[in-house]
Amino acid sequence: MNSPAASPAPSNSPRFAILVAGGSGTRMGAGRPKQFLELLGEPVLLHTLRRFTEAALRVQECIVVLPQDQFAIWQELCDQHRVTIPHTVVAGGHSRWASVRNGLIHLQGLTTGTVAVHDGVRPLVPASVIEATFAAAEEHGAAIAAVAPKDSVRSVSQQGSFALDRSRLRLVQTPQCFELTLLQRAYQLPELSTFTDDASVVEDLHPIQLVPGDYRNLKITTPEDLVVAEALLRSPAL
Ligand SMILES: Nc1ccn([C@@H]2O[C@H](COP(=O)(O)OP(=O)(O)OP(=O)(O)O)[C@@H](O)[C@H]2O)c(=O)n1
Numbered sequence: 001m002n003s004p005a006a007s008p009a010p011s012n013s014p015r016f017a018i019l020v021a022g023g024s025g026t027r028m029g030a031g032r033p034k035q036f037l038e039l040l041g042e043p044v045l046l047h048t049l050r051r052f053t054e055a056a057l058r059v060q061e062c063i064v065v066l067p068q069d070q071f072a073i074w075q076e077l078c079d080q081h082r083v084t085i086p087h088t089v090v091a092g093g094h095s096r097w098a099s100v101r102n103g104l105i106h107l108q109g110l111t112t113g114t115v116a117v118h119d120g121v122r123p124l125v126p127a128s129v130i131e132a133t134f135a136a137a138e139e140h141g142a143a144i145a146a147v148a149p150k151d152s153v154r155s156v157s158q159q160g161s162f163a164l165d166r167s168r169l170r171l172v173q174t175p176q177c178f179e180l181t182l183l184q185r186a187y188q189l190p191e192l193s194t195f196t197d198d199a200s201v202v203e204d205l206h207p208i209q210l211v212p213g214d215y216r217n218l219k220i221t222t223p224e225d226l227v228v229a230e231a232l233l234r235s236p237a238l
């Protein structure tokens with residue numbers, strides 16, 4: 001059931017970011033979790049954290065979600081790279097959903113504000129996309145970044161495959177921003193295997209606004225993504 005659009009948040013309403021980095025990076029197949037692999041000499045997660053701490057974004061607190069057994073590695077990396085960016089580290093869970101929920105537990109008790117959930121392994125997200133997604137969520141309650149597919153798309157089954165109308169499809173990115181109490185309510189519902197992102201957790205409670213994402217905002221998933229990400233980071237346009 002969809003509830004009516006939230007009333008717009010005031011422009012000084014607090015903003016929070018949950019950066020989920022609790023995964024194990026099986027598709028990357030590297031010796032260490034992909035959030036700690038280096039891009040231009042710095043960990044992927046550090047690039048991501050920096051994106052959310054640009055002053056103009058007014059993010060009050062960044063919560064980094066990591067597997068508990070990786071806290072020490074992250075601390076070592078922060079020491080090694082002299083990281084002074086304030087952030088809170090919270091333990092991850094058995095799935096992305098559980099990691100987001102743990103991030104939200106840290107914000108328990110707060111009743112106002114907007115929260116961005118972002119993959120710790122999307123280090124190239126432009127500040128303009130973060131700002132636009134926060135602003136849309138502050139106006140409408142729930143907003144996510146997405147881009148149109150560039151390739152043709154087919155639906156496959158054991159019977160064969162057929163073409164889909166790509167003009168009706170969008171590829172979903174993060175950040176995904178929500179009015180804090182809406183996201184808290186959505187994450188009190190039971191976990192479903194169909195949840196692949198936060199919009200799928202929220203959509204039965206509230207309509208989701210789509211905000212133009214960015215093709216450079218790739219998710220580091222397989223080894224070639226690292227090569228592309230480094231090339232993009234070197235390009236002056238980002
Ligand atoms: N238990 C989990 C699983 C995933 N994530 C995070 O969710 C984001 C998107 O997930 P994905 O790219 O699938 O990361 P991994 O789960 O690490 O990768 P893989 O599926 O290849 O194992 C990543 O930032 C990942 O760290 C998380 O916080 N907690």
Ligand SMILES: C[C@](O)(CO)[C@H](O)COP(=O)(O)O
Nearest residue numbers: 096119172173174196197219
């Ligand atoms: C949240 C996400 O990045 C949006 O595209 C994506 O759904 C994560 O999926 P994954 O299966 O964890 O890679």
